[in-house]
Structure formats: C-alpha cells, structure tokens
Amino acid sequence: MTKWLVSTALALSLASPAVAADYQPDPNAKPGGSITITYKDDVATLDPAIGYDWQNWSMIKSIFDGLMDYVPGTTELRPGLADSYEISPDGTTFTFKLRPGVKFHNGREMTAEDVKYSLDRVTSPATQSPGAGFFASIKGYDQMMDGSATSLAGVTVVDPLTVRVELSRPDATFLHVMALNFASVVPREAVEAAGGDFGKQPVGTGAYKLAEWTLGQKLVFEKNADYWREGVPYLDSIVFEVGQEPIVALLRLQKGEVDVPGDGIPPAKFVEVMGDPAQAARVVEGGQLHTGYITLNVTVPPLDKPEVRKAINMAINKERITQIINGRAKPATQPLPPSMPGYTEGYAGYPFDVEGAKKLLADAGLADGFETELFVMNTDPNPRIAQAIQQDLAAIGVKASIQSLAQANVIEAGGAGTAPMIWSGGMAWIADFPDPSNFYGPILGCSGAAEGGWNWAKYCNKALDAKATEADSITDPAKTEERMKLWSDVYMGVMEDAPWVPVFNEQRYTMKSERMGGADALYVDPVSIPVNYDYVYVK
Known part of the structure; x- marks a missing residue:
C-alpha cells in the first residue's frame, strides 16, 4: 500500500x-x-x-x-x-x-x-x-x-x-x-x-443502505440486495457503535466483541499491542497520502519574514517528534508525501540546525527571539507533540505559548487567521485523491487563504498559483512527466517561501x-x- x-x-x-x-x-x-x-x-x-x-x-x-x-x-x-x-x-x-x-x-x-x-x-x-x-x-x-x-x-x-x-x-x-x-x-x-x-x-x-440510526448510540447499515455490482457486498449488515472510548474498543476487540476499532490503535497502547504477537498479528499497516505540518501565518509579524520561517524549519527536530508517536511516521522534507506523484526525490529539506536557525533570526533583527502562540488539538498525542515543538523553538529563543483546544476551535482559528502557528495533528491533510494538485489548492493556494479556508498559513504566491493552473491544464498522457515536473517546481517554490514546517508522513x-x-x-x-x-x- x-x-x-x-x-x-x-x-x-x-x-x-x-x-x-x-x-x-x-x-x-x-x-x-x-x-x-x-x-x-x-x-x-x-x-x-x-x-x-x-x-x-x-x-x-x-x-x-x-x-x-x-x-x-x-x-x-x-x-x-x-x-x-x-x-x-x-x-x-x-x-x-x-x-x-x-x-x-x-x-x-x-x-x-x-x-x-x-x-x-x-x-x-x-x-x-x-x-x-x-x-x-x-x-x-x-x-x-x-x-x-x-x-x-x-x-x-x-x-x-x-x-x-x-x-x-x-x-x-x-x-x-x-x-x-x-x-x-x-x-x-x-x-x-x-x-x-x-x-x-x-x-x-450504494452497496449498503441505512436501516437504523439511534443518535449517540449506533448506526446500522444493511445490505442492498439490488446493488448493481455483482457479488458484493458480502456482509448482511454493519453496526457502527458510537460513544466508545478507543481504549475500551481495543479491550472489546480482544474479547471478540468488536471487529474494527474505527479510531485506530490508541497511541498509549501501541507499543503494548505491537509487543504482543497475538495482537500484532491482527494489526494492518498501510501508507497514506498524508503530511503532518506546522503552519506559519505569513500575515503575522515576525512570521511575515521568510528568514524567520526558515529559522523555525531548521529548529524542529523531526526525528524526535516521530518517536513521540512510536515511530509510526517518517520525517517529511516537503508538503507532498513520498507516495504522491510529483514528489521531489532527493530533496533534503531544511536541516535540523539550531545554530543556523539562530543566525537566521539574528539576520532578521531578532537575535533575542520573540513570543508567539502555537495552536494544537487537545487530543493525545498532539499536546505532547506541541510541547516538543515548544522546546525546540525555545532553543533558538522563540517563546511559544501552547493553545490546546478542541478540534473545531483550532480549525476556526486557522480559518480566521488568528493563529500564528498551528500543529496540524489530528487535522492534517490526507489527500482527497491521489494527485499533487489536491495538496496545493485547498491548503497552500491563494483561494484556500480566504477566511474560513484550510490554508492556515494565509500564504498566497500568485506566480505559483499560475504554475499550478498550468500543470493542471496538461491533459495529454504523453506529457505526464512534464506535468509532474511543474508540480515539483511548485512545491520547491513553496519550500523556498517556507509557510510550513513539514514534520512527518504518518503510516496508518x-x-x-x-x-x-x-x-x-x-x-x-x-x-x-x-x-x-x-x-x-x-x-
């Protein structure tokens, strides 16, 4: 996968x-x-x-x-x-x-x-x-x-x-x-x-139709006997139980009462599950078109200075952050995940370089650092990741206070442009479809920077927007390589402007x-x- x-x-x-x-x-x-x-x-x-x-x-x-x-x-x-x-x-x-x-x-x-x-x-x-x-x-x-x-x-x-x-x-x-x-x-x-x-x-x-929905308790899907695809679905019904804490769901799976815990393996139980051969045998791993990142609001001083944003990129120890989620990810170098067409092979991204980051801040007139806010969703492991980011920033003199909020409140602040920095965990972009354009328009393009949009960096580079439009106008299959080269150029342009800190590409x-x-x-x-x-x- x-x-x-x-x-x-x-x-x-x-x-x-x-x-x-x-x-x-x-x-x-x-x-x-x-x-x-x-x-x-x-x-x-x-x-x-x-x-x-x-x-x-x-x-x-x-x-x-x-x-x-x-x-x-x-x-x-x-x-x-x-x-x-x-x-x-x-x-x-x-x-x-x-x-x-x-x-x-x-x-x-x-x-x-x-x-x-x-x-x-x-x-x-x-x-x-x-x-x-x-x-x-x-x-x-x-x-x-x-x-x-x-x-x-x-x-x-x-x-x-x-x-x-x-x-x-x-x-x-x-x-x-x-x-x-x-x-x-x-x-x-x-x-x-x-x-x-x-x-x-x-x-x-579709293959199933809704048979019952008891709000706050469960949904029941039943097989569509008239489904147009021959031979499927196989199941007669699916019961979705809601209001189940992930740790309770895992215990119930171990007892045979649950077939798939929809919220996944609780982070706090991951090492225990993987260390037990009987449980590990039931674990399924797969890649996903996902990148976890920190947005840097380019409209909020001093994040409006590219050298400051580059300094923050160089301050983050991505290897350490992946360990917080038990190594279930690989450090990211760019917005696109490695499995996405258009990914730039061989691009190393910004190095983890504390002294280099300090120099960039000094060059920007911020040798003593500055204060800012880091917004984060309040479910584990995101607050712990935010604390690691906070410690990394402190090492270069940037004092970031953590605003740990419900998902809806973080999304609202991001859309409104009131959050200087956001750790995207729990809300990070998973591609709607496997094409590099889907990682750009909604979250990095000028249109996504509008109020309420998902471009929380409020970043808008009209020259890159034009290049993105050019890429998506290429429909000749003989020119697919040319199209992907254009997309690679777009994302390299994004990295030069540094509105994000790409942190990791998570496995499922x-x-x-x-x-x-x-x-x-x-x-x-x-x-x-x-x-x-x-x-x-x-x-």
Missing part, C-alpha cells in the same frame, strides 16, 4: 472510451454475517455533499456511488455508475454513458437527470458544500457561486443514460473529482422529502478481529478511508 500508481495521472487524458480493469472478488469470501465497528464520536452527517471527515467518508462511500470509482484497496481509477466515458481531444468535454438498470435504495432507476441534479446541488451555495470548489472547472461554476444561475451550464442530459460535462478549461484531475463522495448521485425526491435532513435520511445507489495502523476476511489493503484503503466495507467479509 505504500507504492502508488503514477499511472493514475495517465488515466485522466484518454481521448477514447475507457474502462478500467475491474476488481476480481475474493474467491474465499463467504456472504452473510454482521460486523461491529466502534467510534468515539457520533457521525455528523451521511449527506455526500456535506460529509468531509475521515469518520463518515467510508460510510458515505458505501451508501452512495459516483460516475467514477477506484479499484478497491488502490488508487487506480475505474468507472462507477458510468459504464464508459469519452474525452474530447482538447480534454474539456467528458461524455459519460451510464449503467442501465441501476436502482436507488427507494427502488427508482437512476438516470442522467439524477447526475445533473446532483452536480447542480453540490455546487449550489444553498447546499454549503465544503467540496463545491472541486467542481470549479465545470462551465457555469462561477455563475452558480455568484447566484446568477441555478444550474451548471456545462452539464447536459443527452438522453436518459448519457450525460455530457463541459469544462471551462482542461483539468487533469477531473475524473478523480468524479470519484469523490461530493460527486455522488442522489435522487431529488429523497433530498426534497428529507426537508434539509438528508444527512440523516440518506438514499443512494488499524486492527481487525480474527474472524475478519479480505485483503489487508481493504482495511487501510487509500480512498475509502478508513475501511472499504463493500469488500470485507466474515470468515
């Missing part, structure tokens, strides 16, 4: 009908049975246009489908509700042929009208979708945003099983966008009947009970985070 397919970037530019090789079901899989998953927190929503956290992502993916999908356990694109697709030679028109006979959970057959309605809905300001910006390349998006249109001009229903999407510019990531939860196809009548509560009454075409660890079957990759699925429920089974 740590080897990603650069070919995912190639699959975006085919100018003829394309169908990916499909997944071969596990010959050992047995249908039937129920499994129990635990989470500490309740689920906020199951509306695919709204849900955007690691907890509900795979749940939503099991209830809904989009035109595109990924081969389970990989980052390889395949058609979903689209039976096939064609792309115009200039890369701006996508024509999708839909699978016939696909039914929503309410029994109605899905048509091209549902695809258009769903794309109009996710880009409507009234929906307040955090994923609306992913669709910015579709013609008419700007008019939807400013309220001058109520429908995307670029999405046309050709016939009941054909939909055409026209872009205002070539977009090498568009098929990945069509595989996001935000692009899920929903039935208008169910959305309208829910009266604003579709997130609690979801209706999709989870556990499964002895009775769970299916490839390990399904339990650390890179896009159905955290688990691909459609393909796991009970042995």
Whole structure:
C-alpha cells in the first residue's frame, strides 16, 4: 500500500472510451454475517455533499456511488455508475454513458437527470458544500457561486443514460473529482422529502443502505440486495457503535466483541499491542497520502519574514517528534508525501540546525527571539507533540505559548487567521485523491487563504498559483512527466517561501478481529478511508 500508481495521472487524458480493469472478488469470501465497528464520536452527517471527515467518508462511500470509482484497496481509477466515458481531444468535454438498470435504495432507476441534479446541488451555495470548489472547472461554476444561475451550464442530459460535462478549461484531475463522495448521485425526491435532513435520511445507489440510526448510540447499515455490482457486498449488515472510548474498543476487540476499532490503535497502547504477537498479528499497516505540518501565518509579524520561517524549519527536530508517536511516521522534507506523484526525490529539506536557525533570526533583527502562540488539538498525542515543538523553538529563543483546544476551535482559528502557528495533528491533510494538485489548492493556494479556508498559513504566491493552473491544464498522457515536473517546481517554490514546517508522513495502523476476511489493503484503503466495507467479509 505504500507504492502508488503514477499511472493514475495517465488515466485522466484518454481521448477514447475507457474502462478500467475491474476488481476480481475474493474467491474465499463467504456472504452473510454482521460486523461491529466502534467510534468515539457520533457521525455528523451521511449527506455526500456535506460529509468531509475521515469518520463518515467510508460510510458515505458505501451508501452512495459516483460516475467514477477506484479499484478497491488502490488508487487506480475505474468507472462507477458510468459504464464508459469519452474525452474530447482538447480534454474539456467528458461524455459519460451510464449503467442501465441501476436502482436507488427507494427502488427508482437512476438516470442522467439524477447526475445533473446532483452536480447542480453540490455546487449550489444553498447546499454549503465544503467540496463545491472541486467542481470549479465545470462551465457555469462561477455563475452558480455568484447566484446568477441555478444550474451548471456545462452539464447536459443527452438522453436518459448519457450525460455530457463541459469544462471551462482542461483539468487533469477531473475524473478523480468524479470519484469523490461530493460527486455522488442522489435522487431529488429523497433530498426534497428529507426537508434539509438528508444527512440523516440518506438514499443512494450504494452497496449498503441505512436501516437504523439511534443518535449517540449506533448506526446500522444493511445490505442492498439490488446493488448493481455483482457479488458484493458480502456482509448482511454493519453496526457502527458510537460513544466508545478507543481504549475500551481495543479491550472489546480482544474479547471478540468488536471487529474494527474505527479510531485506530490508541497511541498509549501501541507499543503494548505491537509487543504482543497475538495482537500484532491482527494489526494492518498501510501508507497514506498524508503530511503532518506546522503552519506559519505569513500575515503575522515576525512570521511575515521568510528568514524567520526558515529559522523555525531548521529548529524542529523531526526525528524526535516521530518517536513521540512510536515511530509510526517518517520525517517529511516537503508538503507532498513520498507516495504522491510529483514528489521531489532527493530533496533534503531544511536541516535540523539550531545554530543556523539562530543566525537566521539574528539576520532578521531578532537575535533575542520573540513570543508567539502555537495552536494544537487537545487530543493525545498532539499536546505532547506541541510541547516538543515548544522546546525546540525555545532553543533558538522563540517563546511559544501552547493553545490546546478542541478540534473545531483550532480549525476556526486557522480559518480566521488568528493563529500564528498551528500543529496540524489530528487535522492534517490526507489527500482527497491521489494527485499533487489536491495538496496545493485547498491548503497552500491563494483561494484556500480566504477566511474560513484550510490554508492556515494565509500564504498566497500568485506566480505559483499560475504554475499550478498550468500543470493542471496538461491533459495529454504523453506529457505526464512534464506535468509532474511543474508540480515539483511548485512545491520547491513553496519550500523556498517556507509557510510550513513539514514534520512527518504518518503510516496508518488499524486492527481487525480474527474472524475478519479480505485483503489487508481493504482495511487501510487509500480512498475509502478508513475501511472499504463493500469488500470485507466474515470468515
């Protein structure tokens, strides 16, 4: 799972009908049975246009489908509700042929009208979708945003099983966008009947449908007997128990009462679990498109000086921080994780050099250091990581007071631009899709620096933005190498400006009970985070 397919970037530019090789079901899989998953927190929503956290992502993916999908356990694109697709030679028109006979959970057959309605809905300001910006390349998006249109001009229903999407510019990531939860196809009548509560009454075409939801206690998914993919899902039902402390969930797994602890292995128990052969045998490890970082707000003095930001990069002992999480990560040198296309091989990043950092501060007129604030999410191990960062900064004369807050409060401060520094742990970026553009626009691009955005460094380099747009306009598969070189240049430009301290690239660890079957990759699925429920089974 740590080897990603650069070919995912190639699959975006085919100018003829394309169908990916499909997944071969596990010959050992047995249908039937129920499994129990635990989470500490309740689920906020199951509306695919709204849900955007690691907890509900795979749940939503099991209830809904989009035109595109990924081969389970990989980052390889395949058609979903689209039976096939064609792309115009200039890369701006996508024509999708839909699978016939696909039914929503309410029994109605899905048509091209549902695809258009769903794309109009996710880009409507009234929906307040955090994923609306992913669709910015579709013609008419700007008019939807400013309220001058109520429908995307670029999405046309050709016939009941054909939909055409026209872009205002070539977009090498568009098929990945069509595989996001935000692009899920929903039935208008169910959305309208829910009266604003579709997130609690979801209706999709997915492998499972919601059977029960007792707030604060549990959600029950049951198998969709009419699912359009033959042979799956295997399970009859899935029970998601909420309000379970991670340590209690681990104890229950050891007793056979829980099949997957959704919150993972508690940090405080990690060494104990890995030291016990019986427990370690049930641990699944996988890579992820993730970087943990410190944001440096470039609008707050003295962090507005590049040499100060570079000094902070040189002050942080990343090796020591990885030990705080029991070595479950590798030190990072740049924003992109190593498994992402566009990663710059051989780039060493800023060295850990306390004396060099002090000199940079002195050159900036801050030989005596300065005072600042470091915001951090208040769940373990993040406060401990913040303390290590605080100690490293103190060694160069920077006195950082720690503001340890609930996740929502840290996100709010980051979006508002009131936090000078933020340790991203527990909120760090995991790519929505396996392409370097997804690590830039939302968290480093000028658009993400707007109030409420996820670019907490409030960093905006318009020359790099232009280069990023140039990279994503390259859709010719013969020029993939050129596109990735542009992306490498973008991230090297970011590192020269130093709005971040990239700290580590974390591995994912989870556990499964002895009775769970299916490839390990399904339990650390890179896009159905955290688990691909459609393909796991009970042995």
